[in-house]
Amino acid sequence: MINLNIPDDHIVPGAAKTLDRRKMLKITGAGVAAVGVASMINTSTAKAQSMTDQWDKVFPKTENVDHEKVSFTNRYGITLVGDLYLPKNRSDGRMAALAVAGPFGAVKEQSAGLYAQTMAERGFVTLAIDPSFAGESGGEVRDVASPDINTEDFMAAVDYLGLHDAVDRERIGIIGICGFGGMALNAVAADKRVKAVATASMYDMSRVMARGYYDSMTDEQRTEALDHMSRQRWTDAETGDPAMAGGLPDSLEGIDDPVIRMYHAYYKTDRGYHPRSVNSNGGWTVTNPLSFMNMPLLTYIAEISPRPMLVIAGSEAHSLYLSEDAYAAAAEPKELMIIDGVDHVDLYDRVDVIPFDRLSAFFGEHLAA
Numbered sequence: 001m002i003n004l005n006i007p008d009d010h011i012v013p014g015a016a017k018t019l020d021r022r023k024m025l026k027i028t029g030a031g032v033a034a035v036g037v038a039s040m041i042n043t044s045t046a047k048a049q050s051m052t053d054q055w056d057k058v059f060p061k062t063e064n065v066d067h068e069k070v071s072f073t074n075r076y077g078i079t080l081v082g083d084l085y086l087p088k089n090r091s092d093g094r095m096a097a098l099a100v101a102g103p104f105g106a107v108k109e110q111s112a113g114l115y116a117q118t119m120a121e122r123g124f125v126t127l128a129i130d131p132s133f134a135g136e137s138g139g140e141v142r143d144v145a146s147p148d149i150n151t152e153d154f155m156a157a158v159d160y161l162g163l164h165d166a167v168d169r170e171r172i173g174i175i176g177i178c179g180f181g182g183m184a185l186n187a188v189a190a191d192k193r194v195k196a197v198a199t200a201s202m203y204d205m206s207r208v209m210a211r212g213y214y215d216s217m218t219d220e221q222r223t224e225a226l227d228h229m230s231r232q233r234w235t236d237a238e239t240g241d242p243a244m245a246g247g248l249p250d251s252l253e254g255i256d257d258p259v260i261r262m263y264h265a266y267y268k269t270d271r272g273y274h275p276r277s278v279n280s281n282g283g284w285t286v287t288n289p290l291s292f293m294n295m296p297l298l299t300y301i302a303e304i305s306p307r308p309m310l311v312i313a314g315s316e317a318h319s320l321y322l323s324e325d326a327y328a329a330a331a332e333p334k335e336l337m338i339i340d341g342v343d344h345v346d347l348y349d350r351v352d353v354i355p356f357d358r359l360s361a362f363f364g365e366h367l368a369a
Helices: 021-028 111-121 147-162 179-190 205-211 219-239 258-267 320-329 356-366
Strands: 065-073 079-087 095-101 125-129 167-177 196-200 309-314 334-339
Touching: 065 111, 065 147, 079 111, 079 147, 095 111, 095 147, 095 179, 095 356, 111 125, 111 167, 111 356, 125 147, 147 167, 147 179, 167 179, 167 356, 179 196, 179 205, 179 309, 179 320, 196 356, 309 320, 309 356, 320 334
Parallel strands: 095 125, 095 167, 167 196, 196 309, 309 334
Antiparallel strands: 065 079, 079 125
């Protein structure tokens, strides 16, 4: 039994103050990538958080690109903040561009920024974004997520790129990592401006929330989870202070779950820790899964066609089945690239296994002038 670190006065009446965390993670599929709830969102405070001008990424800065911090507004009036990367030795003509986001619970200073900077070195204008309610982007309450609004965040990034002087708006693609892989596929299915999409270690967060890992959630467990979170809303509304579910443990002592250990090795160590990252710190709100549990993201995945889709996953990833199933549900043209011996988090930052050559070739072909 592991305490969720929820204060006594934040627990709904009748709910246990101490929950079996492993059971709760299994029920909600939360893992360390737990999700947010759109229905709690107050967009009246939609301005960006304080932005730093310092290079505070978890990866080194290259001299081969120009970098600048930018901000723009999504359709819901929330100010999003991103890192724009442009090839230093670029021509005067308009270029192909990529919007990048993820992993779920990460910030642009982590994996998304690494992907964006690397693809900019390879000749693309790239934009790594913080999603709404996280990182330097605006939105209150903090540390929540929404299948709708986070999908919109990708579309807003396409808005921004399409108005940039260096970008050919008819040559825009998207890269989604982890849980933002599912958001990316959802965005591209609807947004016909996007010409190609790639995912890495893709999570369909709505499926994991609704059914648990490997679709293991029973009807009784689903009802139990929804009842707990529904009643928590009364307490959150009464206190005006959403209860937090807690994030990754600071120590791995007594923890043998390989998935928790894998995430810890990235988010809680010098390898990937960032002070603004949800997963590196306090985690998401208790009610996070609510909106995802009734709003499947990949219902219209076949409508990405005839635009191409590249799905990248590791052979050892616990999430591999999600990529395989998304690939199976999509229409041609599509490609599933499984990298032997690689786990879920390896595709966050291991430049020796992330297939940047394939990503460059894929977007180079499908975003060609």
